[in-house]
Amino acid sequence: MCLIFGAALAPVVILGGFQPRAAGQDAASPGNPPAFRPISPRATLMEWHSQAFDELNAGIARKNVDAADSAWLLAELANVNYFHSEKIDYRAWAGEMRDAAAELANTIRKKRDFNRAGELVKRIKDTCKQCHDMYKF
16 A cells, blocks of 8 residues: 655655655664654744744743743754754854753743743743844844
8 A cells, every 4th residue: 555645845645654754854763763853944933932832821821831831842953952063152152042841831831931932932932032142133
């Protein structure tokens, strides 16, 4: 049986027991997954960062624990952003943002500590500024 799925970015073909993969992607062995690489443009990623951060701030202002979802999204976006450059300082800032956003998600969802959440938001904002002072996006 052959199923063909089409997508705007990467069509995928599944044949019998073969593992699906994006067109043009090299096959990987089970213990050796392919290296991650972002496919979205950096400008788009930055826009998503901004939207997630705005949603996060709105949720925190309402003391809504669902703001943790926006914090997790921000953490994952920072995780992707890490791979947009091989520069050490860029990756350090992306890693700091990822870690602070993950801590923020847990602070909101598990501890419901919105005072600490405000401190972490400031830390994330300061990290963004440091990176953007160096790299103009």
